[in-house]
Amino acid sequence: MDFRCFDALGIEVPEAGAVFTGQNAQGKTSVLEAVCVLVRLHSPRTSRMQTLARIGGHGGFGIAGEAWDMERRIDWRPRVPTRHVVEGDERPSQGGYLEDGGLLVWMGNDDLDLVRGGGESRRRYLDFMGSQVAPDYRRALARYRRALKAKNLLLKDGERRRREIESYEAIMIPAAEVLRRVRADLSGRLTEVVAERQRTIAGKDELAGMSYLPGGGMELGPALEQVREKEFRQRRSLVGPHRDELELTVNGMPAAAYASEGQQRTLALALKLAQGGVLRERAGREPVWLIDDVFGELDVSRRNALMRALPTGAQKWITTTYLDWLKETPELEGLARFAVEGGSLRAS
Numbered sequence: 001m002d003f004r005c006f007d008a009l010g011i012e013v014p015e016a017g018a019v020f021t022g023q024n025a026q027g028k029t030s031v032l033e034a035v036c037v038l039v040r041l042h043s044p045r046t047s048r049m050q051t052l053a054r055i056g057g058h059g060g061f062g063i064a065g066e067a068w069d070m071e072r073r074i075d076w077r078p079r080v081p082t083r084h085v086v087e088g089d090e091r092p093s094q095g096g097y098l099e100d101g102g103l104l105v106w107m108g109n110d111d112l113d114l115v116r117g118g119g120e121s122r123r124r125y126l127d128f129m130g131s132q133v134a135p136d137y138r139r140a141l142a143r144y145r146r147a148l149k150a151k152n153l154l155l156k157d158g159e160r161r162r163r164e165i166e167s168y169e170a171i172m173i174p175a176a177e178v179l180r181r182v183r184a185d186l187s188g189r190l191t192e193v194v195a196e197r198q199r200t201i202a203g204k205d206e207l208a209g210m211s212y213l214p215g216g217g218m219e220l221g222p223a224l225e226q227v228r229e230k231e232f233r234q235r236r237s238l239v240g241p242h243r244d245e246l247e248l249t250v251n252g253m254p255a256a257a258y259a260s261e262g263q264q265r266t267l268a269l270a271l272k273l274a275q276g277g278v279l280r281e282r283a284g285r286e287p288v289w290l291i292d293d294v295f296g297e298l299d300v301s302r303r304n305a306l307m308r309a310l311p312t313g314a315q316k317w318i319t320t321t322y323l324d325w326l327k328e329t330p331e332l333e334g335l336a337r338f339a340v341e342g343g344s345l346r347a348s
């Protein structure tokens, strides 16, 4: 293991899921994070794998588990290729490992950033979904980011090296096509489901809206030509999927600026619930819900609404520091209970 604060950890979770309780900084989030890394090769807290390796451990980490009836294992070590193993067979690429991986929805108490924060958090929301439903998405995103970084370095040095810049754009344009096709498709479907979830949680007077706005327009090639001079002057990339926006509204007004805090919280919940619904529709399977410290923060009516909205058959992994609300939530009775303390776990 050697993952975060855990040197070793073995855990069996029933079909319905589990609730992890404990004080702050005991390792609850790390348990959910390990599932996310094993299943999606992605941590919602960091993009640096090194951060996940236990300080004072052997330098790397390993996670193994059965997910969606398949034995999966990853071994991460610094400076050597990560090993991805499924049913005992090594998969040579991340894409190969992920193609039959499971589906996840992550809910955390920073989900409010989806509504209040900058475009980056909403792009991450689409990216997390995109890479779960479209096999070519993750690769396109990695290619796009690498080429964009190289292009930005060239723009920054101010030398107007058009030829070299165009060679990176030749990588960015087809990658952008993949990203935008998937993002447009997902947001089209999400719009309806988010509006429906918002109505269910808040009542019929709250109309949530969503529009996908590709930065510079859907066609990247012509957009790049149009801003060429401006990019040279400003020394940075001005159009492309890294500038896409997912505009959110409540009752026709921009949600970040005009919606009340309650409306914003409801919208953040609706976005995550819709994510689960659309993943299920697209992939024909129920995602697992990793719900990190969300329930304790919600008022009773939103907590109940969330509980009712979570699919009954879905597996849920829930962390919480407060125990009181658990007693009032009969829907969670079938879930195993674990107490997390100082990087170790015991059934409670």
Ligand SMILES: Nc1ncnc2c1ncn2[C@@H]1O[C@H](COP(=O)(O)OP(=O)(O)OP(=O)(O)O)[C@@H](O)[C@H]1O
Residues within 6 Å of the ligand: 003, 004, 005, 006, 022, 023, 024, 025, 026, 027, 028, 029, 030, 031, 051, 052, 053, 054, 055, 293, 319, 321, 340
């Ligand atoms: N790479 C690492 N090696 C060792 N310990 C780590 C590492 N990364 C984080 N930690 C520590 O692990 C502990 C558990 O963190 P975690 O976020 O899982 O706690 P938590 O129980 O979810 O807390 P909270 O309720 O505050 O969210 C923290 O003390 C944290 O500082």
